[in-house]
Amino acid sequence: MKKDEESGERERARPGTGAADPGGGKRDRSAEPGGGLLMGRPFGVPVYVAPSWFVVAALITWVFGGQLDRVLPELGGARYLVSLFFAVAFYASVLVHELAHTVAALRYKLPVRRIQLQFFGGVSEIEKESETPGREFVLAFVGPLLSLVLAAVFYAGMRAVEPGTVPGVLLAGLMISNLIVAAFNLLPGLPLDGGRMLRAVVWKITGKPMSGTVAAAWVGRALAVAVLIGLPLLTHTGALGNSTEDIGGMETVTDALLAAILAAIIWTGAGNSLRMARLREHLPGLRARALTRRAVPVTSDTPLSEALRRANEAGARALVVVDGHGDPKALVREAAIVGVPEHRRPWVAVGGLAQDLTDGMKVPAELAGEALLDRLRANPASEYLVVEETGEIYGVLSTADVERAFVAAMARPGS
16 A cells, blocks of 8 residues: 555565675675565566455455455355455556655666565555655556546446446445555555655754654654554544444454554654664765775695684785786685584685676675675675786675674664
């Protein structure tokens, strides 16, 4: 139901996984774990159906089937086939909602990792933040807008068929469900689309993306509390059109459970938005030069014990294998060094522990922030050679050091 740009950012904030894995690289996203069942690639973006969708589809089929039994009792057992069609059609509407976000993101040159249909709607995982508040607003608004357009289309179709028939009931249900999707997502709190719209407005007024995120996230948390308390009260008092006499103990428990799940999702999403905003604020301080380990050059036939002795004398923490002309050819992997027992190190040459250098493993010393992360994720390795503009060796950048820098950035208080 919502455009979840923060989902992409959440992957960015976890080194070792997902979109910005400092030690990862380009991978076949159709094979990424946890995506679910791949349904297709509209606009080149993979669409997955999560296992939780089948649970909610069964629930919708059962609930809508019970409603059909009261409206169209002559259907008998066939009402559940009609209900299953409604569940599929409803999630097709959710997919259209998410595709609206995706098309807008691609229009603004923002990469979309995937779309996932899951328990409470859909998620469009957009990997980068909008550059301007105007784009952020449009990117968030197009989803609810498409849901409203679909509601109007289903309303027009409902007017064209006879009321009290299967097509009439289906179209009415789809119209109402799309109105609910649009209205829910327009609520002004993160991680909902309305929250991203509020964020864009505050960003525009203050000139600070962080201020927009803080405002929208706290409104999102207030919404979570309102949903937790208000939804069961609305149902219990009959404010949603139900007779209070018809509300039993099971319905009360179900409403409270639904409210708790929705509130938890909104609260967690708002918290994630705050945390990711704080990370993005500190991201420019993630510099290759500052994280690089000093390295010493050694030839491939140098015994490991001798190479480590030279490194200790120089105060270095990395080894670079060079040829006879001093040009770098490979990096000695830290994990490989650790795996060699100390008594064998005089008899093991560093060349056998090294990984040949590729162009992608050479990182300019001045790279920083997202540019640095993009470079690392595009070329998977555990270590990278950091070089000056002149091509001179500056040192070795370890993925482990980048991961620790992420953790430090996440722990740093926001400004």
